[in-house]
Amino acid sequence: xxxxxxxxxxxxxxxxxxxxxxxxxxxxxxxxxxxxxxxxxxxxxxxxxxxxxxxxxxxxxxxxxxxxxxxxxxxxxxxxxxxxxxxxxxxxxxxxxxxxxxxxxxxxxxxxxxxxxxxxxxxxxxxxxxxxxxxxxxxxxxxxxxxxxxxxxxxxxxxxxxxxxxxxxxxxxxxxxxxxxxxx
Numbered sequence: 001x002x003x004x005x006x007x008x009x010x011x012x013x014x015x016x017x018x019x020x021x022x023x024x025x026x027x028x029x030x031x032x033x034x035x036x037x038x039x040x041x042x043x044x045x046x047x048x049x050x051x052x053x054x055x056x057x058x059x060x061x062x063x064x065x066x067x068x069x070x071x072x073x074x075x076x077x078x079x080x081x082x083x084x085x086x087x088x089x090x091x092x093x094x095x096x097x098x099x100x101x102x103x104x105x106x107x108x109x110x111x112x113x114x115x116x117x118x119x120x121x122x123x124x125x126x127x128x129x130x131x132x133x134x135x136x137x138x139x140x141x142x143x144x145x146x147x148x149x150x151x152x153x154x155x156x157x158x159x160x161x162x163x164x165x166x167x168x169x170x171x172x173x174x175x176x177x178x179x180x181x182x183x184x
Contacts, residue, residue, distance in 0.1 A: 041111065041112035041114075041118050041120040041133055042111045042112065042120060042122070042131055042133075043131070043133065043148070044131045044132070044133055044148040044149050044150035045131060045150040045152065046150065048150035048151060048152045048156070049151065049152060049156045049157045049160050049163070050150065050151035050152075050156045050160060050163040050164050050167055051148075051149070051150045051151075052148070052149055052164070052167040052168045052171050053146070053147065053148040053149075053171070054146075054147055054168075054171040054172055054175050055144060055145060055146040055147070055175070056144075056145050056175040056176070056178070056179055057139060057142050057143070057144055057145070058142060058143045058145055058178065058179045058182050058183065059142050059182075059183055060142065060143055060182045060183065061116075061138070061143060062116040062117065062136040062137070062138055062143045063115075063116045064143075064182055065116070065136050065143045065145060065178070065182055066115060066116035066117075066119070066136060068178060068181055068182055069119055069134055069178070070091040070113070070119065072085050072086070072087040072091065072097050072099070073085055073086060073087060075099065078177055078178070078180070078181035079101070079174060079177050079178075080173065080177055081101045081102050081170065081173065081174070082099060082100070082101045083100050083101065084098075084099055084100040084105075085097065085098075085099040085100075086098050086099070091110060091113050091119070092110065092113050093110055093111055093112060093113055094109065094110065095109070095110045095113075096108070096109050096110075097109075097110070097121075102166075102170075104125055104126075105125060106123045106124070106125045106130075107123065107124055107125075108121040108122065108123035108124075108130075108132075109121055109122055109123070112133070116136055117135065117136050117137065118133070118134070118135055118136075119133070119134040119136075120132060120133035120134065126155070127153050127154040127155035127156075128151055128152070128153040128154075128155050128156050128163075129151070129152050129153045130149055130150065130151050130152075131149065131150050132147070132148075132149045133147065133148050133149070134146070134147050135147075145175060145178065145179075147171055147174070147175065149167060149171065151163055151167060
């Protein structure tokens with residue numbers, strides 16, 4: 001009986017590892033294809049297990065909004081969920097930054113930084129991969145801020161409802177935090 005339980009355990013762990021690797025390979029393939037076809041940034045994947053988007057109008061110029069978003073080391077001062085954020089060097093494609101939000105640590109890489117309209121990055125944490133994009137457009141002397149994010153991987157697939165609810169709420173909270181920071 002012990003041998004049977006051990007074999008079952010090994011099978012379950014092996015299946016989990018296989019699934020994780022498959023999800024990671026799927027994400028990498030999406031990023032490669034999207035990069036090749038992107039006109040200005042890698043789009044979030046609307047077919048991912050978790051996808052959300054939001055927008056807000058901020059009474060300020062796109063340049064001022066851009067400054068807040070790209071001063072990554074300052075995120076904890078205005079984003080209520082972010083407790084740490086660190087980038088070394090300028091915000092340019094290929095730059096790596098780390099951050100912590102909601103008790104989870106992330107490592108992200110900027111894929112797009114086109115002042116003052118497009119900022120995007122890919123990110124990863126245990127069991128999840130993300131594409132996150134900001135688009136800033138001047139709108140009647142104000143800025144229309146649009147954000148989109150997709151989550152893929154083992155955990156977002158397994159806990160889709162939980163991740164979807166939290167991502168939608170997080171995007172709305174982040175947009176409101178950004179507006180409060182800019183309009184203060």
